[in-house]
Amino acid sequence: MAELSNAPAPSAETLVDIYRRMIRIERNDDAIRKTIRLGRLVMPYYSARGQEVIPSTISALLNNEDTICTIYRGIHDMVAKDMPLRPLWAEIAGRVDGTCKGKGGPMHLTHPETGVMVTTGIVGSSMPIANGLAWAAKLDGSKRVSVAYFGDGASNIGAFHESLNLASVWKLPVIFVCQNNGFAEHTRYENGTSVDFIAKRAIGYGMPGHTVDGNDPLAMYAAAHEAITRAREGEGPTLLECKTFRFHGHVLGDDDKYMTKEEKAAAIEKDPLPAFKAWLIAQGHATEDSLSAMQAQIEAEVEDALEFGLASPPPSVDELRRDVFAEELPA
Amino acid sequence: MTVTKMNALQAVNAALMQAMAEDPKVIVLGEDIADREGGGVTGATRGLSTKYGDDRVKSTPISEQAIIGAAIGAALSGYKPVAEIMLMNFTAVCMDMIFNHAAKLRFMSGGQSTVPITIRTLTGAGWQTAGQHADHLEGWFAHTAGIKVVAPSSPADYKGLLLSCIQDPDPCIFIESAGTVFIPGDVPDDQPPIPLGKARIVQEGTDVTIISWSSQIIRCQQALPALAEAGISVELVDLRTVSPWDKETVLASVAKTGRAVIAHEAVRHFGPGGEIASTISEELFGQLKAPVRRLGAPYSPVPFAKVLEDAYIVSPERVVETVKALMG
Ligand SMILES: Cc1ncc(C[n+]2csc(CCOP(=O)(O)OP(=O)(O)O)c2C)c(N)n1
Numbered sequence: 001m002a003e004l005s006n007a008p009a010p011s012a013e014t015l016v017d018i019y020r021r022m023i024r025i026e027r028n029d030d031a032i033r034k035t036i037r038l039g040r041l042v043m044p045y046y047s048a049r050g051q052e053v054i055p056s057t058i059s060a061l062l063n064n065e066d067t068i069c070t071i072y073r074g075i076h077d078m079v080a081k082d083m084p085l086r087p088l089w090a091e092i093a094g095r096v097d098g099t100c101k102g103k104g105g106p107m108h109l110t111h112p113e114t115g116v117m118v119t120t121g122i123v124g125s126s127m128p129i130a131n132g133l134a135w136a137a138k139l140d141g142s143k144r145v146s147v148a149y150f151g152d153g154a155s156n157i158g159a160f161h162e163s164l165n166l167a168s169v170w171k172l173p174v175i176f177v178c179q180n181n182g183f184a185e186h187t188r189y190e191n192g193t194s195v196d197f198i199a200k201r202a203i204g205y206g207m208p209g210h211t212v213d214g215n216d217p218l219a220m221y222a223a224a225h226e227a228i229t230r231a232r233e234g235e236g237p238t239l240l241e242c243k244t245f246r247f248h249g250h251v252l253g254d255d256d257k258y259m260t261k262e263e264k265a266a267a268i269e270k271d272p273l274p275a276f277k278a279w280l281i282a283q284g285h286a287t288e289d290s291l292s293a294m295q296a297q298i299e300a301e302v303e304d305a306l307e308f309g310l311a312s313p314p315p316s317v318d319e320l321r322r323d324v325f326a327e328e329l330p331a
Numbered sequence: 332m333t334v335t336k337m338n339a340l341q342a343v344n345a346a347l348m349q350a351m352a353e354d355p356k357v358i359v360l361g362e363d364i365a366d367r368e369g370g371g372v373t374g375a376t377r378g379l380s381t382k383y384g385d386d387r388v389k390s391t392p393i394s395e396q397a398i399i400g401a402a403i404g405a406a407l408s409g410y411k412p413v414a415e416i417m418l419m420n421f422t423a424v425c426m427d428m429i430f431n432h433a434a435k436l437r438f439m440s441g442g443q444s445t446v447p448i449t450i451r452t453l454t455g456a457g458w459q460t461a462g463q464h465a466d467h468l469e470g471w472f473a474h475t476a477g478i479k480v481v482a483p484s485s486p487a488d489y490k491g492l493l494l495s496c497i498q499d500p501d502p503c504i505f506i507e508s509a510g511t512v513f514i515p516g517d518v519p520d521d522q523p524p525i526p527l528g529k530a531r532i533v534q535e536g537t538d539v540t541i542i543s544w545s546s547q548i549i550r551c552q553q554a555l556p557a558l559a560e561a562g563i564s565v566e567l568v569d570l571r572t573v574s575p576w577d578k579e580t581v582l583a584s585v586a587k588t589g590r591a592v593i594a595h596e597a598v599r600h601f602g603p604g605g606e607i608a609s610t611i612s613e614e615l616f617g618q619l620k621a622p623v624r625r626l627g628a629p630y631s632p633v634p635f636a637k638v639l640e641d642a643y644i645v646s647p648e649r650v651v652e653t654v655k656a657l658m659g
Contacts, residue, residue, distance in 0.1 A: 041416060069404075100441035110440035117407050118446070122431050128433065132404015132412075139358070139410065146404070159427070162394035166401065178550050271434060323442040324476050326500035 001246040010221050012285040014060055018217050019276055019291070021056035024298050026273055028085065032075070032092070032301045036252060040310060043092055043303050045108045045252040050215075053272045054242045055080035055177050057220035058147060061228050062115070065142070067133045069118040069126035070149040072107040073246075083114045084299055089309025101226075101319060123184075124157030126150050127176060131163055134172035134231075145173045145231040152241075154182020155198045164205040173222075176239045177190065179214065181246040186258040202239040214242030215272040216293035240315035242264035247271075339512040342450070343375045346493040347413065351383050352541075357406060357497055358387045360398055365390040367534040371557055372417060373453065373512070395421055399428035402448045403436070404511070411497055412448050419454035419506065420463050424605025426471075433502040434477035447498040448503075455509030455546050456596065456628070456644055461635035465509070467545070467597035467628075470474035472504050473574035473606075479503040479527055480573040484548040488571060491525030495537060498529060508596070510546025530577035536566035539590040539654055542581055544570040544646045547596045551648035558654055565654065573603055578610060585611050589620035590657050599627025621657045626650065 010018070029049050034040040058079040062068075070077040078088065082098070091098025092106040099111045107121040118129050129219070131146035137144035154160055155178055167174050178198050181187050195201060202209020208230070212223040220242065225240035245267035249256035280286045321329040337345070350357045359379055363372055368390050380388035391398050395416055402412035416422050422429060427452065436444040439489050456465040472480045481496055481503055483489045489507070490575030496503035533548065534555060543551045548569050558565050566584050570576055585591045591611050593604035602623035626645045634640050 067408075076588020098441070100439060100443065104439040105443050108439040110443050112443055112642075117404075117434070118436065120429055120432065125400075125427060127434060128428060129404040129407070130400075131397060132401040132406070135401050138561030139405070140408070146457055158399070159396045162392070162397035163391055163400065164396055166397040170389070216365055259474065272550070323438045323440075325479075326437070328641040 008225070010060075010218070011034060015217065015277075016163040016286050018056045018060045018221070019280055019286070020294055020298070021080045022052040022276065023295055025052045025056065025079045026296050027295070027302050028079050029076065031306055033252060041093055045106065046250065047252060048073050048076040048140045048246060048271040050247040050267060050271070051179050051181060051244045052076060053217050053220055054177065054214045054244060054296060057147065057217050058175075058177065058224045058228075062145070062147070062326055064113065064115055065144045066118045066147070067115045067130070067144065068147045068149060069120070069130040069133070070116070071123070071126055071151065071154070072121045073151065074119055074149055075106070078109060078111065078114070078116050080117070081114050081116055083109070083111045083116055083257065085305030087111070089305040091093045093260040093309045093312065094314065095309060095312035096315045097115065099310070102315045103319060103323065123285055124150060124159040127163035128159050130174050131167050131172055134167070134174035137173055137177040143232045145175060145228055147177055147181060147196055149177050151184060152178055152180040152189055152198060153187065153192060154178070155201065156192055161275070164202070164207065164237070168206045168239040171234065171236040173234070174237045175227045175231055176237060178239070179244055180240045180241050181244050183246070183250065183258065185250045188258065189291060197241060198240055199241040207237050209241065211241045211243065214244040215270065217276055272295070334517045336515050337486055337518050338515050339483070339486045339489040339507065340375045342489040342518050343493055343507065344377060345518070346497070347376060347379055347491045348382070349496045350494060351379065351387065354411065356409060357411045357413065358391040358416070359388070359413045360391055361520060362391055362393055362417055364388065364406065364415055371415065375443060375451070376415065377605045395425035396428050399425045399433065399448075399450065403428060403433050403446055406434075406446045406448045407444055410460040412492055413497060414448060414450050416452040418464050419468050420466050422450070422452060428479065429472070429502070429504075430475045432441050434475050437501065438477060446502050446555065447500050448654055449493070449506050450502070450504045451507060452504065453507040453509065453512070456567055456633045456640055459635055459637060459640060462632035465633040467506070467508070467595065469506060469573045470597055470603050473603055474583070477501065479575065480506070481527060481571065482508065482573050483571060484511050484545055484569055486514070487518045487522055488525060488531070490518055490522045492527070492571060494524040495527050508546040510549055510596070514549065517591070525571070528572045528575045528577055530557070530580040531569045531571055532568040533569050533582070534565060536564035536586055536588065538564045539592065539657060540566045540568060540581070540584040540588045541592045541594060541654070542568045542570060543594045544573060545596060546596050547645060550645060550647045551594055551650055554650035554654070557647075557651045561655060563654060563658055574576040575641055576607065581607065582611065582614055586618055589618060591623045592626060592650070593623070593659065594626040594650055596644065597627055598630060599625055600630045601655060602627045620657070623654055624657060626643060626653055
């Protein structure tokens with residue numbers, strides 16, 4: 001784990017809370033993949049296995065008033081934000097008890113109570129909307145911050161550049177969090193991105209930009225703490241480039257031939273979950289038993305959510321006429 | 332009742348002034364819109380930032396995606412943003428924000444998200460601005476479920492309809508058309524909001540119904556004297572809202588006259604006229620005395636050369652010819 005700079009060190013409680021979020025993401029991801037493989041759930045699935053540290057650390061520093069906008073590969077961001085799992089599962093199954101009555105599905109979950117405001121399937125679109133949420137926070141005179149999650153590929157989209165510029169000119173309380181897993185669909189980072197570090201792009205927009213080891217909770221904590229504090233204190237946006245790796249293909253079922261076996265094996269070897277667990281125990285922040293008990297509890301929660309979601313009925317066909325506008329459309 | 336003579340841009344300004352005074356949640360953003368930048372290239376937002384401050388009236392960089400994105404995000408937090416996209420062709424730059432996000436977030440969230448944004452934008456042929464500054468694109472937006480498409484023609488309608496768009500809980504695109512914005516008209520000082528989705532009967536008649544909106548209404552009005560002279564009694568319907576459109580009023584009128592012509596400035600090919608014509612044919616097949624006719628621009632980009640641009644626009648003469656031909 002990295003040495004902390006001048007940021008306040010996270011308490012043992014916070015560190016364990018970050019781990020709790022990570023394990024909740026990992027157990028949930030495992031259950032989704034299994035359920036799809038067993039043919040019990042039909043959905044496109046973009047696993048974020050390997051990227052747990054990023055939203056877990058950031059979420060440990062946020063509250064329910066703070067908002068996030070995320071992407072198709074963002075279920076980990078929602079789980080980290082403590083979205084309840086039952087409606088999450090019902091939504092990805094397209095059922096009536098889902099967060100969105102089954103009308104959004106796995107690429108479009110929304111859950112304002114936990115601050116999950118927009119999930120988008122369009123690369124690069126989380127950022128312009130996150131700006132608006134931040135603008136509203138500023139107009140309200142509140143200390144809310146807004147987080148935009150996106151991938152490294154998204155930093156090549158026009159909306160990224162427009163959003164960073166506007167956020168900087170307007171000094172918005174927004175944190176742009178790039179989860180750089182090295183690939184945009186099948187395209188390797190260097191074949192699509194003109195700079196060796198995306199964080200460098202922040203310079204062009206007059207805001208701080210940091211490249212962080214996104215698999216190191218302490219490094220992530222220090223960087224996220226600084227960015228979130230800056231935003232809360234009205235000092236404007238920050239770009240965080242969090243380096244990570246995804247353990248699976250772009251979408252479940254893709255055979256990830258565009259990765260080398262070696263780089264994948266090396267990344268899995270450095271899986272942040274067991275490493276962080278061992279560190280927490282070695283530091284005396286937790287015990288093997290306490291973490292096992294936590295994991296068992298999370299597994300039970302995931303199992304319950306899965307069965308709840310799959311048992312929920314499909315929405316009625318009348319739903320096609322509802323929520324197009326505020327007023328129901330005539331039959 | 333006091334009435335003031337003003338043009339449509341002044342009516343827009345009056346509506347914005349009023350909406351901002353009535354509701355602190357109304358905020359305005361767009362390129363050059365603050366007084367520091369001159370209050371908008373058309374002057375439609377002049378005075379707003381001086382009166383309501385730079386926080387509620389934000390001049391933006393030239394960043395259409397960022398403009399609509401910021402409007403959406405603020406709307407999700409309870410604001411009622413009015414975003415200006417300088418010209419309608421520039422909505423192409425932010426279509427993702429408009430049609431993938433603003434129009435769909437309510438539905439995709441199962442009703443949790445509400446995006447009460449208004450997008451004001453200007454367009455229209457007749458000013459020799461050619462292919463990238465003058466398209467009538469209402470069909471693009473009307474084809475997408477979840478966004479209301481409003482296209483006024485008179486100053487009073489501009490004010491009343493804009494007030495409704497701002498208060499509407501859903502995204503609205505408010506199309507200001509070059510052919511209408513400089514024509515003065517009477518606007519009551521206490522002009523109430525005009526309900527969206529309700530057409531206006533400009534003139535009653537019994538032989539043929541002309542359905543039109545936006546700047547094409549002006550050219551249809553110019554056709555009326557010649558048609559009256561020919562002894563043809565025309566009912567002219569201003570749709571005001573292209574989507575959702577007022578089927579009830581249109582069908583009742585065509586049921587009465589038995590003949591229909593739809594005239595719009597947008598390209599005829601796959602244009603909104605096709606939808607309206609088809610609905611009339613489906614609903615009133617047995618009652619029609621002639622086939623429904625559509626008039627629209629040719630299948631061509633808006634041209635520059637004056638002679639071509641004149642030919643591009645559906646002229647009052649073409650309206651007259653078409654209606655006469657329909658009467659047989
Ligand atoms: C505008 C747009 N273009 C293309 C796609 C198809 N697509 C989906 S995911 C993806 C790769 C994005 O990569 P990155 O931003 O690095 O995010 P990651 O999937 O790695 O998290 C692409 C090209 C899309 N959804 N949206």
